[in-house]
Amino acid sequence: MTIIERPTTEVAVAGGAPSGVKPSEALGVFKRPAASTSWRDWIVTVDHKKLGIMYGVSAFFFFLIGGVEALLIRLQLIAPNGKVLNADQYNQMFTMHATTMVFLFVMPMAAAFANYFVPLQIGARDVAFPRINAFGFWCFLFGGLFLNSSWFLGGGADGGWFMYAPNSSTLFSPSHGIDFWTVGLQITGIASLTGAINLIVTILNMRTKGMKMMRMPIFTWMVLVTQFLLLFAIPVITVALFLLTFQRSFGATFFDVASGADPLLWQHLFWIFGHPEVYIMILPSFGIVSEVIPVFSKKPLFGYPIVAMSGAAIGFVGWGVWAHHMFASGLGPVSVAVFSMSTMAIAVPTGVKIVNWVMTMWGGKLTFTIPMMFAIALIVQFTIGGLSGVTHAVAPADTQQTDTYYIVAHFHYVLFGGAVFGLFSGFYYWWPKMFRRQLNNAIGKWNFWLMVIGMNLTFGPMHILGLQGQPRRMQVWTEARAGEGFFNLGFWNRIASIGSFTLGTGVLLFLVNVVYTHKSKKVAIAPLDPWDARSLEWMTQSPPQEHNFDVLPTVSHLDEFFHRKYETDSSTHGVTQVRSAEEVMAELNAHPDEHIHMPSRSYWPILLASSLPVIGYGVIYNRTLMAVGAGLILLTMFGWAMEPSTSPDDDFDPPAPGEGGGHTKELSPLG
Amino acid sequence: MAETAISHDHDASHGAHSSTGLSNNKLGMWMFLGSECLLFGGLISTYMLYKGRVNSGPQPNKIFDIPFTSVSSFVLLMSSLTMVLAVSAAQRKDERNMNLWLIITALLGATFVGGQVYEFTSFYREGLGFTTSLFGSSFYTLTGFHGVHVSVGIIMLMALVGMNRNNRIPGDRAEVVELIGLYWHFVDIVWIVIFTLVYLIPS
Secondary structure (H helix, E strand, O other): OOHHHHOOOOHHHHHHHOOOOOOOHHHHOOOOOOOOOHHHHHHHOOOOOHHHHHHHHHHHHHHHHHHHHHHHHHHHHHOOOOOOHHHHHHHHHHHHHHHHHHHHHHHHHHHHHHHHHHHOOOOOOOOOOHHHHHHHHHHHHHHHHHHHHHHHHOOOOOOOOOOOOHHHHHHHHOHHHHHHHHHHHHHHHHHHHHHHHHHHHHHHHHOOOOOOOHOOOOHHHHHHHHHHHHHHHHHHHHHHHHHHHHHHOOOOOOOOOOOOOOOOHHHHHHHHHHHHHHHHHHHHHHHHHHHHHHHHHHHOOOOOOHHHHHHHHHHHHHHOOOHHHHHHHHHOHHHHHHHHHHHHHHHHHHHHHHHHHHHHOOOOOOOOOHHHHHHHHHHHHHHHHHHHHHHHHOHHHHHHHOHHHHHHHHHHHHHHHHHHHHHHHHHHHHHHHHOOOOOHHHHHHHHHHHHHHHHHHHHHHHHHHHHHHOEEOOOOHHHHOOOHHHHOOHHHHHHHHHHHHHHHHHHHHHHHHHHHHOOOOOOOOOOOOOOOOOOHHHHOOOOOOOOOOOOOOOOOOOHHHHHHEEEEEEOOOOOOOOOOOHHHHHHHHOOOOEEEEOOOOOOOOHHHHHHHHHHHHHHHOHHEEEEEOOOOHHHHHHHHHOOOOOOOOOEEOOOOOOOOOOOOOOOOOOO | HHHHEEEEEEOOOOOOOOOOOHHHHHHHHHHHHHHHHHHHHHHHHHHHHHHHOOOOOOOOOHHHHHHHHHHHHHHHHHHHHHHHHHHHHHOOOOOOHHHHHHHHHHHHHHHHHHHHHHHHHHHHHOOOOOOHHHHHHHHHHHHHHHHHHHHHHHHHHHHHHHHHHOOOOOHHHHHHHHHHHHHOOOOOOHHHHHHHHHHHHOO
8 A cells, every 4th residue: 555655756866866867767778668558568567457467368378288288198098009199298298287287377377366356355556566576477477488498399398297206317308398397497486486475465564444364355365375385385396496407407416316315305395395286276266266155145254264264274284294195105104194194184174164165155045157156166076076185195095096097086176176166266256357348158157067077077087097096197008908897997088088178178168258258249348246246356446447446445344345235234134235336436436545656667577587588598508598697687686676666757646526537547658 | 586676676665554564575575584494494404314425525524624614604693793783874874884884794795605615616626526426416505505695695785885875775775774684684594504504513
């Protein structure tokens, strides 16, 4: 909030440049970018909503790439002795599929929602560090592109997404794929780390008046927990990736058994990051459905504090379960017993959440809109995945299941049935907020059912395949060893492949829906409050103006927007609507804030982020290039530091009385 | 690189209306330092696992020069004292002393880094290369990461002095100095842990 309330002269004076010349111009590098509506504005923007959309579009692009990789895998396995991919290509395909989905789709898509909606939900006008926010996005995008550029430079990484040592050494993987992987993830890691710091500070520090922690919407709560997990998990994978880069590019022997190294070091470092990562992926989706279910049940969330605290509990216990990924590595009975118990324990707060969602729906007036359907599907599918997860907690059973398709079935039920369904629920729920149009219901239904049926057809049979012993990461199966009757592996593999294409069609229908919604003349402008929603982000226009709220609301309730629309009748304990959404907004905006001062656009985030892949290519190909990259980073950082984050003279002011028109005035161009 | 970015991003607030009472920048710096704990935690764990694994090349106790490293550690710790004096001068708006103490802090830090460079070269001459043994790899990685952190700190200190001279520090100058101070003290504390675990406790 203070962004806007700071006296504007402070920056101007601090600049010390002659009057009329902005400090960045005085430095003689760039003129500060001015507001515009062209594509250039997307390059220099620091607006959290634009960045949210950019995160979303880029992540969806990577989702499609990862999806094609998955379809190629299933095409290879549709029939015995598949010829679509050779063994090497198959290795690259499953490695890059998992890496893309985890690091370039689910995480940044959650970041997209967090960026867009957290400031709106807590009643802030922007995030705490707008330029760092932009920097984070560009790091993610350039990191992802860098990682995928390996396809054109000798092939992708081929060691599995957890890249176990010593299989990841140059002896077993001589191509540059793994080098691209380590450096690319390092760059996207910077995005996650800066994003985490930014969002934590935003949530802790920039809540509007009266927005206590226990009045924050659950989505914001879950984002907060996720960002703390990222804050502490990312440095651990950073260490692991550095060690692997040093081994592959600089001759160190951290994971080389012949030199006396312990390859389990990699597994520990990876999973100390990797297990919190699982919750990093699922908790934002839990947050989304915790918003969606109360709205479409017409009831407040059952046990709000319990849902918030169970999320925090997952965040804590999530640090004590990593070795359940390593039961088969010979940890010893004490470690196995301890991690087995903690893994069972973490099922409790997760189960608590599921109970709370069900209890929210219990007795509610349910409306089965598309977001609600995805939310309910999440509950069902995630519960199935959670139950198979509990069977992994039993170490003897897990030893049997390790590296079989049963594991693949489990984590796709929790990740696709959980995380991805939650994200799709979010797409349909918040689309009218972001774009002023509601996605089409009929196409949405097809989208939903094809995805649900497709995912169950794809991943359901993998339980059977896995318990029968079909190993993961095998590029062919043969008819001779396929078994008979119900346990015929060939039959179930075929079903899974058919299911994957059903799933793919479902996802494509989402794109069709988006195009239809935005191209068709028949689609009407969505109303201000299409779902009768409960939280602050709906208390401003759609899409929100750059400064989010003309007046920052003062919050006195959990579900503030709902309480402004409805009042409780003390005799009947029923609620009656007393104001429409439009009336609530008109009341709020009766006296708009003056001198709203927003952070200014900047070239530096994209320039600094684009120096990172230069270092990356340098590590792989040419040491001089590394030095060039490092020099670029120093230069761009210096430029960044010299540019005040807010230029003095762009103000939003409410229109003068009688002037009429919209709520906002466009930014006046600078310089 | 996130560290300099954050410490130079004085945009948002100066604690006037923040929900926690801390300014955004300070809270952000604390979060970043919390994250750094895990970074050094991972590096230190790696070193502790590998410190005894010497297939070839010198053993740790053969090459460590404890008196020399003690002196350079003392220099680094003293730089925390001068940093405190710089922060205190900044809070008193005593610009001359602030600049003086910042420069002295940077010089002490540079002395430490210089000592590390000298130490690395002499270890290398005695036969401990980066790839000689697991001990060598993990020793150079751990202390190297720390050295890079000190160097980044020096750059930040010098940038601060330079920006202050041109009156380019936006916002609350005392707080900016304090933030860099937080980073600097953190790096010192990490060195106390590294010095104890790597040099003082015999393997």
